[in-house]
Amino acid sequence: MRPVLVNGLGCYEAGSRLVLRELLKSAPAGAHLWVILPSGNRADLLAGAAVIHGIPLNHRVFGRWLRPLFELSLYLLGALGVFRRIVNVSNYGWCAPRWTPTVLYCHNALLVEGGQDEWSGKGGRPNWFKRWCLDSCLKRAEKVVVQTEHMAVRMSAYAARRGLGAAPIEVARPLPSFPETVKSVEKIFAFQFFYPASSFPHKRVELAVQAAILANREDSRVGLVLTGELPKRASCVRELGAISHETVMAHFAVSDALLFTSNQETLALPLLEAMHHGLPAVLPELPYAQDIYGEAALYFKSDEPREIAEAMMACVRESEKRRVRVTARREGEWNRRDSWSEHWNKFGVI
Incomplete structure (x- = not known):
């Protein structure tokens, strides 16, 4: 069976990195996954029961300056049917043709706000390219998965503003995993x-x-x-x-x-x-x-x-x-x- 591609290049810090780490730890046993992730996060591949092959890439290079080339490469892989499914957990991406089912997992509220696009889109904020990629997912993805009901409402409103025939939007409410023991730190204030x-x-x-x-x-x-x-x-x-x-x-x-x-x-x-x-x-x-x-x-x-x-x-x-x-x-x-x-x-x- 062809493998599943997981695009986690955008999960390079803070909460987004935690999302990818938890997903990989809980990947189903026997699943065959190829995972694109920031090169600094290789350690996140170590846990889990699935068969996982990592594709570490420099986020500054491929997540920013060469992002259009990166998205074109993923689009072509989808067009050629190399993977049986693409799961994009990087909030946006140039969606593959419909014959390679693609699911977008969007956990960045800034992308669907009504504000103007920025030139660079730093800090998760939107620029024209990010929104163009997001629009392609809303047009062609099998579904878009978000984390809360209010995000689903905002995503639907965004699609309506852009005049898009939106893909089905589904809610998956994550329950974080918590450590059984917590390290000791000093309390600073009364x-x-x-x-x-x-x-x-x-x-x-x-x-x-x-x-x-x-x-x-x-x-x-x-x-x-x-x-x-x-x-x-x-x-x-x-x-x-x-x-x-x-x-x-x-x-x-x-x-x-x-x-x-x-x-x-x-x-x-x-x-x-x-x-x-x-x-x-x-x-x-x-x-x-x-x-x-x-x-x-x-x-x-x-x-x-x-x-x-x-x-x-x-x-x-x-x-x-x-x-x-x-x-x-x-x-x-x-x-x-x-x-x-x-x-x-x-x-x-x-």
């Missing part, structure tokens, strides 16, 4: 908010920092711990730099609450990780956040640091009550999610 962030603009790190400073002025116990390569801000804010996912989970384990200010998310994996640890959360009043935390979270509507700081202080005062709500919410949330193994069913590989 009441510690944790924000696993990055330098991408939609994470709005500066907004989180300003809110934390205001909250600390009201209660000196309050502090914020951030991940990512960020400049030092204030004594009540600690920047950890780039850390492993294992260390991220360790900081969740010692923190008191989650602060999350991103205005563009699909799955919002850190919310599920915080819920796993029973943490109260201060979140933007947006569908991705409400879909996970429901009434268990404290929400802010505006982009004003003062409003976020007030929500943080309410979280401090109501911490124990909020933890009870989060625990009650978690069981129902977990029950409606799909394992990573079940994703392969939706991809048509099993």
Whole structure:
């Protein structure tokens, strides 16, 4: 039987890399997969029961400067019928002809927003080429799989705006896997908010920092711990730099609450990780956040640091009550999610 091609070139960092790693770990036994992935992520091929052949490529070269050539190569492989199926987990791609079934797994909300295309499209933001490739998938793919209902709505709205006859859109709600044991790290602040962030603009790190400073002025116990390569801000804010996912989970384990200010998310994996640890959360009043935390979270509507700081202080005062709500919410949330193994069913590989 011909193998399945998995295009994971776009899964080179943070949450997208975690998606590819979890999928490969849970690939069905006996499946014959050829996997394109960033050369720095070769270690992600080691786990799993499937027969996996890696095709490591330099992401900076083939994922950016030579991306059109890369997409043309995949299109030709699809046209020649080299693979029995193509599973594209890189959010977009030039879709192969219909005689090679292709499934797109899209987990980047920025691509379907109504904003203008950018020249470079850095940080996951759209440019004309990314959207042209995405449009080809919506026209010809067997199906498009997304992670949440609100992303399915946005994808359908995007297709309507572009005048596309959209491929079927299906939802696969991932349930992250959590380590059985967590490494030990030191708690930094008496009441510690944790924000696993990055330098991408939609994470709005500066907004989180300003809110934390205001909250600390009201209660000196309050502090914020951030991940990512960020400049030092204030004594009540600690920047950890780039850390492993294992260390991220360790900081969740010692923190008191989650602060999350991103205005563009699909799955919002850190919310599920915080819920796993029973943490109260201060979140933007947006569908991705409400879909996970429901009434268990404290929400802010505006982009004003003062409003976020007030929500943080309410979280401090109501911490124990909020933890009870989060625990009650978690069981129902977990029950409606799909394992990573079940994703392969939706991809048509099993």
